[in-house]
Amino acid sequence: xxxxxxxxxIRNARPRGSLGNRLRKRYFSTPVNTSISVVGLAIMAWVIxxxxxxxxxxxxxxxxxxxxxxxxxxxxxxWAVINVxxxxxxxxxxxxxxxxxxxxxxxxxxxxxxLSCVPVFWKPVRLAGLWVAGFxxxxxxxxxxxxxxxxVGPSEWGGLTLTVFFYAAGVLIGMPLAICxxxxxxxxxxxxxxxxxxxxxxxxxxxxxxxxxxxxxxLPFVLPSFLIGDKIWRVIxxxxxxxxxxxxxxxxxxxQSLPKGQEEAAKALGLSYWQRxxxxxxPQAFRRALPPTINQFVITFKETALxxxxxxxxxxxxxxxxxGSGEWSFAWVEVYCFVAMIYFVFVFSLSRYxxxxxxxxxxxxx
Amino acid sequence: MKHLVRLGLAAAAAVALTGPxxxxxxxxxxxxxxxxxxxxxxxxxxxxxMAEVDDKGNWKGFDIDLCRALATAxxxxxEGHLNIQSTSWEQRWPSLQSGELDVVIKASGWTMSxxxxxxxxxxxxxxxxxxxYATHADNGAKTVKDLDGGTVCIQAGTxxxxxxxxxxxxxxxxxxSVKYDTTEAAKAxxxxxxxxxxxxxxxxxxxxxxxxxxxxESVVILPDVLSAxxxxxxxxxxDDQWVDINNWLLSVLIMAEENxxxxxxxxxxxxxxxNPAVATMLGVTxxxxxxxxxxxxxxxxxxxxxxxxxxIWDRDVGKDSVYKVERSTNALIRDGGVLYPLVMD
Numbered sequence: 114x115x116x117x118x119x120x121x122x123i124r125n126a127r128p129r130g131s132l133g134n135r136l137r138k139r140y141f142s143t144p145v146n147t148s149i150s151v152v153g154l155a156i157m158a159w160v161i162x163x164x165x166x167x168x169x170x171x172x173x174x175x176x177x178x179x180x181x182x183x184x185x186x187x188x189x190x191x192w193a194v195i196n197v198x199x200x201x202x203x204x205x206x207x208x209x210x211x212x213x214x215x216x217x218x219x220x221x222x223x224x225x226x227x228l229s230c231v232p233v234f235w236k237p238v239r240l241a242g243l244w245v246a247g248f249x250x251x252x253x254x255x256x257x258x259x260x261x262x263x264x265v266g267p268s269e270w271g272g273l274t275l276t277v278f279f280y281a282a283g284v285l286i287g288m289p290l291a292i293c294x295x296x297x298x299x300x301x302x303x304x305x306x307x308x309x310x311x312x313x314x315x316x317x318x319x320x321x322x323x324x325x326x327x328x329x330x331x332l333p334f335v336l337p338s339f340l341i342g343d344k345i346w347r348v349i350x351x352x353x354x355x356x357x358x359x360x361x362x363x364x365x366x367x368x369q370s371l372p373k374g375q376e377e378a379a380k381a382l383g384l385s386y387w388q389r390x391x392x393x394x395x396p397q398a399f400r401r402a403l404p405p406t407i408n409q410f411v412i413t414f415k416e417t418a419l420x421x422x423x424x425x426x427x428x429x430x431x432x433x434x435x436x437g438s439g440e441w442s443f444a445w446v447e448v449y450c451f452v453a454m455i456y457f458v459f460v461f462s463l464s465r466y467x468x469x470x471x472x473x474x475x476x477x478x479x
Numbered sequence: 480m481k482h483l484v485r486l487g488l489a490a491a492a493a494v495a496l497t498g499p500x501x502x503x504x505x506x507x508x509x510x511x512x513x514x515x516x517x518x519x520x521x522x523x524x525x526x527x528x529m530a531e532v533d534d535k536g537n538w539k540g541f542d543i544d545l546c547r548a549l550a551t552a553x554x555x556x557x558e559g560h561l562n563i564q565s566t567s568w569e570q571r572w573p574s575l576q577s578g579e580l581d582v583v584i585k586a587s588g589w590t591m592s593x594x595x596x597x598x599x600x601x602x603x604x605x606x607x608x609x610x611x612y613a614t615h616a617d618n619g620a621k622t623v624k625d626l627d628g629g630t631v632c633i634q635a636g637t638x639x640x641x642x643x644x645x646x647x648x649x650x651x652x653x654x655x656s657v658k659y660d661t662t663e664a665a666k667a668x669x670x671x672x673x674x675x676x677x678x679x680x681x682x683x684x685x686x687x688x689x690x691x692x693x694x695x696e697s698v699v700i701l702p703d704v705l706s707a708x709x710x711x712x713x714x715x716x717x718d719d720q721w722v723d724i725n726n727w728l729l730s731v732l733i734m735a736e737e738n739x740x741x742x743x744x745x746x747x748x749x750x751x752x753x754n755p756a757v758a759t760m761l762g763v764t765x766x767x768x769x770x771x772x773x774x775x776x777x778x779x780x781x782x783x784x785x786x787x788x789x790x791i792w793d794r795d796v797g798k799d800s801v802y803k804v805e806r807s808t809n810a811l812i813r814d815g816g817v818l819y820p821l822v823m824d
Contacts, residue, residue, distance in 0.1 A: 334576075422523075423570055434531070439690045442691055
């Protein structure tokens with residue numbers, strides 16, 4: 114019997130019938146099961162009710178005078194802190210009057226990211242065009258200096274916009290780099306294969322904070338002045354490098370999981386190296402490496418929070434600044450909840466998109 | 480993970496700091512003037528009272544006001560001449576060494592290793608961070624002796640642990656430490672009644688008392704000072720002119736307070752100086768600026784735009800702020816504190 118046939122027979126063994134019937138059979142079939150279910154339900158109900166009471170029933174939603182007086186001596190959440198300080202959390206230190214630019218810049222990146230998830234754009238030229246246009250638009254809005262928009266330097270970029278930009282730029286530079294590294298590590302020339310392997314292992318053995326710290330603070334000591342550039346670009350390149358070495362190994366695992374016959378057949382047809390790689394090997398490798406790739410994307414999104422260590426006001430750092438004033442220092446739980454929700458929206462969408470992709474590419478259903 | 484982070488940072492910092500680079504005389508002021516703006520420290524988040532961000536994303540606080548005063552001294556106004564760089568604790572020294580920052584004003588204490596190993600130069604302290612206990616009012620404790628046999632909530636791995644051990648051994652009382660990973664957790668535990676006392680810098684205690692405790696009256700900060708950390712402005716070693724500017728800036732703020740010169744009456748004072756020292760300070764008698772490479776009205780501009788030491792204190796941490804910290808040790812000598820101006824001649 115094949116595995117799928119076994120799975121089918123297990124599915125068939127599940128209880129059938131009306132909802133009530135199924136519930137009874139699954140959760141209340143014996144006295145032990147019943148008591149476990151009741152206790153579990155009770156605990157769940159208690160947790161949910163307590164959270165609901167704190168977050169909704171006893172909560173204070175807004176502060177009419179902008180101070181924390183309304184939250185004195187309440188039992189619930191003080192969402193007034195979000196009501197008063199949300200612009201700080203979303204935009205960090207970006208000049209207040211110019212924050213609409215930061216909003217547009219952030220939306221541009223998100224929209225471009227969503228568009229590039231749509232199959233219509235899955236052509237290298239279209240993707241490249243889309244992202245070049247996206248980044249150009251992003252840059253002219255956030256940086257200004259044209260059309261009466263005053264210049265705003267990268268040290269003032271912040272909040273969610275910075276996190277999203279940092280992530281997009283890191284992944285976009287990192288992904289082609291990862292493909293190159295993966296192919297180079299599989300090169301038939303030992304010098305290239307060994308050097309690349311060594312490079313990947315060295316970068317992988319360094320903590321990300323060290324790489325970021327070095328890129329931001331140590332490189333200016335050793336680089337010639339024309340190569341230094343702005344801190345944010347050095348850090349993005351360091352971040353992309355770190356992403357690339359991990360992603361390279363994921364792609365390599367995808368390539369190596371392909372039967373050797375694939376490449377041999379392509380060779381027999383007379384396809385060149387680039388034709389074999391781009392038409393036969395990589396598409397299949399990506400398909401097989403999809404689950405760990407999504408995993409890596411999710412991890413990388415959360416790793417952006419580490420840039421706080423070199424003084425960037427990412428969304429987590431601006432969250433800390435939001436409760437870090439005498440007025441609001443008690444409300445850190447509320448701010449952390451809000452920031453967690455932002456992370457959740459992004460990471461969860463990413464995961465669901467991964468599921469959609471797996472369906473579409475029929476991953477695991479060969 | 481935490482250890483890994485520390486290890487990584489230590490390694491990177493070691494690379495950054497090998498071969499201390501000494502600044503040249505006058506180099507910093509020249510760089511700042513060429514750039515047209517002073518590069519000063521902010522925080523990567525917030526340090527209540529010293530460097531925090533208001534609802535509109537603007538920096539404020541005691542340290543920020545000192546940055547502003549320094550920029551005013553150089554350019555006549557801080558408006559448009561001050562870049563506050565958000566800076567993490569770990570990043571302070573490498574950023575200063577690499578020239579990204581001109582000066583570190585970031586609640587940083589004067590320690591021997593910082594002073595000698597890392598090619599840093601300290602100004603005169605501008606504040607003494609007194610370490611105190613806070614306790615619950617219903618304990619009825621009046622001095623540390625009354626806390627004997629009690630418990631104290633502490634953030635693990637900080638110098639506070641050492642202060643408790645040393646001070647209790649020397650003063651014949653004993654306290655059991657209850658350790659927490661973060662300040663927030665330690666404070667929350669104290670507020671919820673898990674411990675009899677909480678130990679921290681008086682400014683941080685005031686933050687907790689006035690903004691985090693359900694009722695400010697329920698928390699008492701004991702008067703005993705366990706220790707005091709001198710907080711100073713930090714510069715690259717070797718540029719003595721820059722050190723002079725920073726020292727005299729602090730001195731002018733204190734001297735203005737001692738002589739009753741405020742942002743409101745500074746014009747009056749300049750037209751009609753009460754004594755020769757104030758006349759020199761405000762540039763009526765020339766010389767206060769040229770000797771530092773600044774204009775003669777720099778001290779006037781600083782006081783006009785930022786106020787004297789007392790005005791800055793009251794605005795950011797004192798009676799006009801939410802923290803309401805007493806001057807105590809940080810008062811003028813004539814008021815029982817330790818602050819004094821250098822002699823202006």
